[in-house]
Amino acid sequence: MRKRLIQIFGFLISSLGWLFVLCTMAMDYWRITQLGGQGGSFIIKVSWYWSNLWKDCVTDSTAVTNCREFPVLWSVTPFVQGVQGLLICGLMLGFFGVVLCFVGMECTYIGGADKTKDKLLLVGAVFHCAGGVSDISGYCLYINRIARTSFAERAGPRTLRYDLGPPIFLGMVGCFFILLGAVLYAVTVCRVICPESKVVNADEGGTYISPRSSKRTPYTRYYRPPRKYGSYTGSGRSSSSKTSKLSQTTLMKISEGDAFV
Template sequence: MASTSAEIVAFLLTISGWVLVSSTLPTDYWKVSSIDGTVITTATFWANLWKTCVTDSTGVSNCKDFPSMLALDGYIQACRGLMISAVCLGFFGSVFGLVGMKCTKIGGSDQNKARIACLAGLIFILCGLCSMTGCSLYAHRITSEFFDPSFVAQKYELGAALFIGWAGASLCIIGGSIFCFSIAENSKSPRRAYAYNGAASVMSSRTKIHNSVPDKTSPKHFDKNAYV
């Protein structure tokens, strides 16, 4: 029962983390312009992995998509690949996790379900690491430009999408770890129960055979007409 509850908690954590990681891709604010050291405060510049935009004081936004994928900076291409990989890994991890849970009726025997659930946990951990690496790489570029005194272009601050990505990655890693630990405990318990039941069945069968064999040393009870 404890392992089943742990699997349900791990599945909810990993699914929540995967949803958060997936929501970072269409989120606009990966980086937002900083007003520190700038004169123009009536416009806000922001960008994500797909476009860069500017919003004026009236709330009107003008966006420009990145013209060429090959002309992008290397860190943006790396972040795109890592985040898309995290979304794909989270999808396959959710399928394997649903199949490998004890509370589901698919997946075959308990040993096969344990292997599938352990694989799902490893996939979710890898999903979290990809998302964590992608968000951290993007944040490192922002912070390095912000604290570089020789950088004279527009400086940016960390956007909301980075914090969402870090939260989703943490949930995926925690849920995947719980998946692996719960399956490890679950794989040990059936073996002990099987050995104990086997020993009990052998003892019970021997007891039945011993009781079924008549005891020759015990006194015999004859009927009253036995000597007639």
């Protein structure tokens, strides 16, 4: 029951994370800056310059917006191309991860046996991790570009210093949800990664330990014989000499008894 609840919670939170990332692809104001706003008693003129992954726009104080859409992919700034590629690649990996995790969950009636479902869930968690890392790389690349332009000391007077917009923070939160869901998936199938050894009592005092790795054969075991008849230990000379003397004295006693009879 606990395994099912953890898997359901991981599925919900990872799906919510992918929804956040998908929404950021279509949102505006990835970066924004403001010009003007200081006019004393005269009419204050303000212009907002903002951009997303698909267009550059400017909005004036009269709420009129003029945009320049990117015509073709190879005409876009290289770092924007990189961000688009990383995000789209992450979304594709996330799609396969969601499907595999849905099939591999314990509460679904598709996917085969329990071991097969656990393997599918583990592969889906790997897809989630790869997609989340790809999306984080895209957001970090965009943040790095904005930070280098905003904090540059030798920037020209006409260089616009942009600020980060809401889609960046929403996307980072979505990536955190994706990685958290992948960790929850992996926790529920940790037995597939690290199988536990089974100890079965063979006889009194004897134990059988199943092999952990596939390199060992099924006959690899450790057997400790039962202590029914005790053992003879001594000090000084070796135990073989002690045993031979003990056998000699026993034979002498047997021979004397036969002679008396």
